[in-house]
Amino acid sequence: MLEQLLSHLGFYIPEVLLIILMCSLLFIEAGYGSREKGRVMVYYAAFAGLFLTAIMLCLNFGHDSMYLFSNAIVIDKFGTLAKLIMVVGTAATFIISLMVTDFERELKPEFLIMGVGVLIGGMLLVSANNFLTLYLGIETLSILSYVMASFKRSDSRSSEAGIKYLLYGGVTAGIMLFGLSHLYGVIGSIQFTEVFTVLKTVEGTKLASVLAGFLLFFVGIGYKISCFPFHMWTPDVYEGSPISVTTFFSIVPKIAGLSALIRITSIFFASNNELSEFWVLFIHLIAVATMTVGNVSAIKQVSMKRMLAFSSIGHVGxxxxxxVVIDTVGYGAILFYLLTYVFMTLVAFYITAILEDYYGTDTMASFKGLVKKHPWLAIIMSCTLFSLAGMPPFSGFVAKFNLLSAIIDKGYFSLAFIAAINSVIALYYYVMVTKYMILGDVEFSEKAKTVNFNNQLIISFLFFPIVFLGIFWEKVYTLAQNATIFLP
Amino acid sequence: MHGLLNWILWLPIIGMVVLLCLPKGKDQAVRVTALVTTLLTFLLTLVLYMNFDTTIPGMQEQFSIKYQWIKFFNIHYSLGVDGISLPMIILTGLLFFICILSSWTITKYVKAYFALLLMLESSVFGVFMALDFFLFYVYWEVMLLPMFFLIGIWGGENREYAAIKFFLYTFFGSIVMLVGIIALYYATGKGVDSFNILALQGGHFVENTISVFGSTFSFERIFFWAMFLGFAIKVPSFPFHTWLPHAHVQAPTAVSVILAGVLLKMGTYGFLRIAFPIFPSAAVEYSTVIAILGVVSVLYGAFCAMAQADVKKLVAYSSVSHMGFVMLGLASMTTAGMNGAVLQMFNHGTSTAMMFLMIGVLYERSHHRWIVRPDGTKGYGGLYAHMPKYTTIFIIGMFASLGLPGLSGFISEALIFLGIFKKFTTITVIAVLGLLIGAAYLLWMFKRMFFGEAVEEVKSYTDMNAREIFYMIPLCVAVIVFGIYPSPLLNMMKESVGSLVSLLGSFQ
Known part of the structure; x- marks a missing residue:
């Protein structure tokens, strides 16, 4: 038994590495006290650790899919790719937190420690193979997030964000647990493999309570990915949290939650027709409501962070x-979308963060006439926004194209038309920002500050994939399509 | 000659990169680079014309280029040229060269302005050359970005509104078209040719059905209208024309010229290349609707033009009216009508470009465009006495635009009426009224601006300088030569249009 566990540990190296990293970051920080040198060391260690983890994850691609630790964990290509995207996103957010002064420097190492913790939770969630691991993943992810949201201790909005996040999270987690207990009551197991076998034959009243269980379960996941009607916390938390934390929130929990939802859907709802029909209809409605609510609410926003929060809701939709398509083509398309979305989010938030640093506010006002103050930032920001709206030749278009083609393949034309109209709404509010940045004639009384060269360099690096994946997307797309889920 | 299309397509981009690498403050060098680039591109389009074999109708047979781009979806980088796209390519080459010359006086962000113009030129070529539907869509959309900034940064007072309206309208049309493109891809079974525009042509989708919002429709009809919407917004046909007057009035001169001269033609080109040949039976079925939209555009555009006090807006509405004639020619689906439509696309490109350029020349002197100022006083008056050269060239452009026999507009409109008369007699009779109103508003505008007592400030205007006359000459020549001797153009398009007409004929 012990031998088996140890041999399984070999496939679990990325997560183990992260746990070691988290502990060592704690020790480094404690060891150096609050001195500047300690902070630098923590950053070095974090980047090195994440880099190692990414390499280990790449190595994992070579292995066959398998269950670990008495079926509690599953390792497959899909999960590995999702984890890789999360690690890259986390590393980039750490860079942002290093470069901007969104909260006290003394707290920066703590952000890293907790960030790594959230990442561990996210990875657990992605590779969960029973309901208990899944719940554990969500909770690890959430509890640290609550603290991160209120990092900016001097700002009451930050504390408000933390409390809001906590209250919402607590309630939804409770509802989710309630749903899971229902499922356990009906099915008699928490292992995905066993649940899968039972679900094939479930019908009648049992089916109804299974459905109820899954709907309650969806509350927890829906809250994590902030889809309608569990999206209300998003704008407040995004606005209140320090900006590097916001960036982090729009990457790691989203990828983890969506991946878990994809795994659940592909395991449970591809086998039983009655159940799957209902689930598809449900996700269908949620998707339409989420994107419409997100995009329409984003129109009138004045704060850039709030606008990006609503637009992220639209993207989740x-x-x-x-x-909806319940097909690997769709899952691959989502992975590709997530990958491009991570880079677009990073660039958009990074530029907002720099401007917030310089001008003390993230409202549209700080974007006015940006092209005169910082032409390079203005150009990159508007290209990124066009990419978010789905304009070629940027990768956002390719991502949308892939998703549209997945649903049109299954004949969901009405859904495709709704998505198309939503894209136009989204373009409107993105273009409005571009208007502020580039079109308007603005005279400045104060002299423009120069953006430090490193910032421009990092932004350009993060921007590069947005263009590159818009033209040469075949390799990455094929990789995403081949990242299959290990089905029982 | 292999690779000629690649050169035409990418030369502007090369020029753009060179121009962006020039050091700061070298505005003159930037202008010269842009000029040389567009001149070379224009010469290359002429080389293309010389080597073009007019007896071949297809688009794949000459100069075609094909590389695999995305294997997963069978997307190709594939270019071609035929008798319908060649006139448009030459027109694009010519107009961009002229536009660079006419933009010599731009002083705001010179580098960005010329870079965006060159980027726009490349993407317009891409639309006219693309044989792959995905590639077509990419160019169709990429074109919006430079256009948005050109209107939005260098435009008039209300430019932001105009730029955003233009952007959203066109984006809406094209994203609906995107759904259609993907649907076609799956309807043909994701094969090697599923994004190949030519392979999709021929009416393979008559039997297919789709279900939208719970009811079943004919695949062909739904997506004919999806494509129609995308193209009709671009044309623009009534009732999708509302973005055009704003965009035109606010845009700087060169951008207006490009917009009216080339971009509007992309809409009708879309009908000829995509909507009609891919969905021939729906096109035949709804030809009456297209004709009615065409005639409404003709009359509505003409009446609106008559009511304008701003001369640029007047010409903008006259574009709506003239593009309505193209729609009529398309709806006729006869050889004469179709040829007339393609010819009108070219001729309208030259004549309307003249009009916009002339207005631009005047605007640089007067800094207003009022025929009648809002307070009721005259804006100009008596220009003929103070600007004789200007008046001469203006007369040529104006008469070409109103369709005077002997100038280019007449031939294409005559051909269109010839082609459509039998099929839609009533509509033809009504549409002829459009010509009359066209003559009325143009001559009335001419009377108010050029004759009569001169306003005080008109007396200080200088006549056209050598640069301005120089770039008007090719257009004057085109307008006069193709008015007397249109055969080179007609020969060029004859075979390609003929094969389209016979395809549509087999569904009638």
Whole structure:
């Protein structure tokens, strides 16, 4: 038994590495006290650790899919790719937190420690193979997030964000647990493999309570990916949290939650027709409502962070379309979308963060006439926004194209038309920002500050994939399509 | 000659990169680079014309280029040229060269302006050359970005509104078209040719059905209208024309010229290349609707033009009216009508470009465009006495635009009426009224601006300088030569249009 566990540990190296990293970051920080040198060391260690983890994850691609630790964990290509995207996103957020002064420097190492913790939770969630691991993943992810949201201790909005996140999270987690207990009551197991076998034959009243269980379960996941009607916390938390934390929130929990939802859907709802029909209809409605609510609410926002929060809700709605098809093509398209979305989010938030640093606010006002103050930032920001709206030749277009083609393949034309109209609404509010940045004639009284060269360099690096994946997307797309889920 | 299309397509981009690498403050060098680039591109389009074999109708047979781009979806980088796209390519080459010359006086962000113009030129070529539907869509969309900034940064007072309206309208049309493109891909079974525009042509989708919002429709009809919407917004046909007057009035001169001269033609080109040949039976079925939209555009555009006090807006509405004639020619689906439509696309490109350029020349002197100012006083008056050269060239452009026999507009409109008369007699009779109103508003505008007592400030205007006359000459020549001797153009398009007409004929 012990031998088996140890041999399984070999496939679990990325997560183990992260746990070691988290502990060592704690020790480094404690060891150096609050001195500047300690902070630098923590950053070095974190980047090195994440880099190692990414390499280990790449190595994992070579292995066959398998169950670990008495079926509690599953390792497959899909999960590995999702984890890889999360690690890259986390590393980039750490860079942002290093470069901007969104909260006290003394707390920066703590952000890293907790970030790594959230990442561990996210990875657990992605590779969960029973309901208990899944719940554990969500909770690990959430509890640290609550603290991260209120990092900016001097700002009451930050504390408000933390409390809001906590209250919402607590309630939804409770509802989710309630749903899971229902499922356990009906099915008699928490292992995905066993649940899968039972679900094939479930019908009648049992089916109804299974459905109720899954709907309650969806509350927890829906809260994590902030889809309608569990999206209300998103704008407040995004606005209140320090900006590097916001960036982190729009990457790691989203990828983890969506991946878990995809796994659940592909395991449970591809086998039983009655159940799957209902689930598809449900996700269908949620997707339409989510993208419409997100996009329409984003129109009138003044704060850039709030606008990006609502637009992220719109994007989640779009990604849910890939789940509707219940097909690997759709899941691959979502992974590709997530990958491009990570880079677009990073660039958009990074530039907002720099401007917030310089001008003390993230409202549209700080974007006015940006092209005169910082032409390079203005150009990159508007290209990124066009990419978010789905304009070629940027990768956002390719991502949308892939998702649309997945749903049109299954004949969901009405859904495709709704998505198309949503894209136009989204373009409107993105273009409005571009208007502020580039079109308007603005005279400045104060002299423009120069953006430090490193910032421009990092932004350009993060921007590069947005263009590259818009033209040469075949390799990455094929990789995403081949990242299959290990089905029982 | 292999690779000629690649050169035409990418030369502007090369020029753009060179121009962006020039050091700061070298505005003159930037202008010269742009000029040389567009001149070379134009010469290359002429080389293309010389080597073009007019007896071949297809688009794949000459100069075609094909590389695999995305294997997963069978997307190719594939270019071609035929008798319908060649006139458009030459027109694009010519107009961009002229536009660079006419933009010599731009002083705001010179580098960005010329870079965006070159980027726009490349993407317009891409639309006219693309044989792959995905590639077509990419170019169709990429074109919006430079256009948005050109209107939005260098435009008039209300430019932001105009730029955003233009952007959203066109984006809406094209994203609906995207759904159609993907649907076609799956309807043909994701094969090697599923994004190949030519392979999709021929009416393979008559039997297919789709279900939208719970009811079943004919695949062909739904997606004919999806494509129609995308193209009709671009044309623009009534009732999708509302973005055009704003965009035109606010855009700087060169951008207006490009917009009216080339971009509007992309809409009708879309009908000829995509909507009609891919969905021939729906096109035949709804030809009456297209004709009615065409005639409404003709009359509505003409009446709106008559009511304008701003001369640029007047010409903008006259574009709506003239593009309505193209729609009529398309709806006729006869050889004469179709040829007339393609010819009108070219001729309208040259004549309307003249009009916009002339207005631009005047605007640089007067800094307003009022025929009648809002307070009721005259804006100009008596221009003929103070600007004789200007008046001469203006007369040529104006008469070409109103369709005077002997100038280019007449021939294409005559051909269109010839082609459509039998099929839609009533509509033809009504549409002829459009010509009359066209003559009325143009001559009335001419009377108010050029004759009569001169306003005080008109007396200080200088006549056209050598640069301005130089770039008007090719257009004057085109307008006069193709008015007397249109055969080179007609020969060029004859075979390609003929094969389209016979395809549509087999569904009638």
């Amino acid at each position: 779009f990604m849910l379309l890939g789940i």
